Amino acid sequence: xxxxxxAPDSTKGSSMKVRVHVSLKNGVLDPQGRAIHHAIEGxxxxxxxxxxxxxxFELDVDESVSDAQLDDMASKLxxxxxxxxxxxxxxxA
Amino acid sequence: xxxxxxxxxxxxxxCDRDMAVALEQVSSTAPHxxxxxxxxxPDGLDFIAVPGxxxxxxxxxxxxxxxxxxxxxxxxxxxxxGVPVLGVCNGFQILTEAGLLPGAxxxxxxxxxxxxxxxxxxxxxxxxxxxxxxxxxxxxxxVAHHDGNYFADEATLDRLEGEGRVAFRxxxxxxxxxxxxAGVLNEAGNVLGMMxxxxxxxxAAHGSSDGRxxxxxxxxxxxxxx
Numbered sequence: 001x002x003x004x005x006x007a008p009d010s011t012k013g014s015s016m017k018v019r020v021h022v023s024l025k026n027g028v029l030d031p032q033g034r035a036i037h038h039a040i041e042g043x044x045x046x047x048x049x050x051x052x053x054x055x056x057f058e059l060d061v062d063e064s065v066s067d068a069q070l071d072d073m074a075s076k077l078x079x080x081x082x083x084x085x086x087x088x089x090x091x092x093a
Numbered sequence: 094x095x096x097x098x099x100x101x102x103x104x105x106x107x108c109d110r111d112m113a114v115a116l117e118q119v120s121s122t123a124p125h126x127x128x129x130x131x132x133x134x135p136d137g138l139d140f141i142a143v144p145g146x147x148x149x150x151x152x153x154x155x156x157x158x159x160x161x162x163x164x165x166x167x168x169x170x171x172x173x174x175g176v177p178v179l180g181v182c183n184g185f186q187i188l189t190e191a192g193l194l195p196g197a198x199x200x201x202x203x204x205x206x207x208x209x210x211x212x213x214x215x216x217x218x219x220x221x222x223x224x225x226x227x228x229x230x231x232x233x234x235x236v237a238h239h240d241g242n243y244f245a246d247e248a249t250l251d252r253l254e255g256e257g258r259v260a261f262r263x264x265x266x267x268x269x270x271x272x273x274x275a276g277v278l279n280e281a282g283n284v285l286g287m288m289x290x291x292x293x294x295x296x297a298a299h300g301s302s303d304g305r306x307x308x309x310x311x312x313x314x315x316x317x318x319x
Contacts, residue, residue: 031200082197
């Protein structure tokens, strides 16, 4: 019986890890970041001037997936381009 | 003439039944109920409602997953042909994520979920959805949301105001929305998104029946254009 953690099919070319960092655009107010900042100060840490909350997506993709395709995934779904920017980072296998 | 409406249900929608009851009460015809996985809408619709709730558990961003569901492709096509589309609460979030309305709904400025009845000012009383109100009229309608903080860049906000596309404005502090915007229209005027729930203010027992005129406006518009 095949378990839940069955190894992915590795016969279809090697895969690589891609990170998509999504962050709020400059000038967009970030109530969550502000609350986190407040909590950091509440823990007694000083010297933190600002906090902006974002998201990190880790994608396991075939090496054949192009930069243009990754761009499309990020701009059409992972980030809301009205309020967010994204940065794509290929981090290797 | 029967009013042919549809209410879309996504996994996690929770205002779809309220919306259906409101549409049936005001139009005397029960709406079609349409499932998110359907790729077609019933023919000849006069009105499509995208209801509130937490579609797909608010995964990724509120409304983001629903906006990419099969039925929304049909809703986008229908909106393009001029069919009136109303998005309430999560429905508003879905319509912005789908690109039918400008801007985005962000986390409330006060971080907290806001659940109360609010005063709204009717900013535009000429639209398909608001013609039964008078301009400047203050109505009371409930809100219940976490991500209702309307954001758009200054140029977009100026354009919305200049084109009379702000349908409703909060008349009291609510969620931090830019310029207190509670509801916006698309350029053609046949798509309205709003955070407050008109379908929860239909009869005296609701505490307010101020939402009723929104549905009456849409029905009256249909009769007059027929």
